[in-house]
Amino acid sequence: MALKIRLARGGAKKRPYYRIVVADSRAARDGGFIERLGSFNPLLAKDNEQRLTFNTERMQYWLQQGAQPTDRVAKFLASAELIAAPAQKNNPIQGKPKAKAQERIRAAQAAEEAAAAAAAKAAEEANAAEASE
Known part of the structure; x- marks a missing residue:
């Protein structure tokens, strides 16, 4: 089973709120997940400490178990210095x-x-x- 550490969207229309979860890569974005690790609220100011919260110990555990973070979650982990900064990818849309x-x-x-x-x-x-x- 391939595990992903990713964002699951919640909140109302035009008021997003995300949970950081560990889920099977085949599961729906907002579907079932294995464990909730934290949250991300993009509506808060960037310097607000409640904007991004997660359980560091559990995050490290799941990374050791082989869970792969998505691009956005990898940026969050790099800012918290849990992993190396991800390499920049070429944007196929651009x-x-x-x-x-x-x-x-x-x-x-x-x-x-x-x-x-x-x-x-x-x-x-x-x-x-x-x-x-």
Whole structure:
């Protein structure tokens, strides 16, 4: 059975409230779960300590048992320093930059390479001038 540590939505319409739960990966988002580990209230201010609460000991236990956190829960755990920060993923919805943006990126890279080459040439000429003296 593949276990996930994920968010289960609660609350009213346009007033979300999430429980952090351990559930079978095949279970529905708001369906049955194995254990409730904490809560997340996105409506509270970011500096409010009640915005994100969870039981650290139980979270570590489930991580040791092989439960995989979802992306959002992994960010929460990384901020609490329970796991390493997750690697950034490419957003498939966002896609790749368009042609003009790619041209700007290439132009910026070419300018950086030219500046580096000019600096290297200047340093080489300075070394040659010192050697000839």
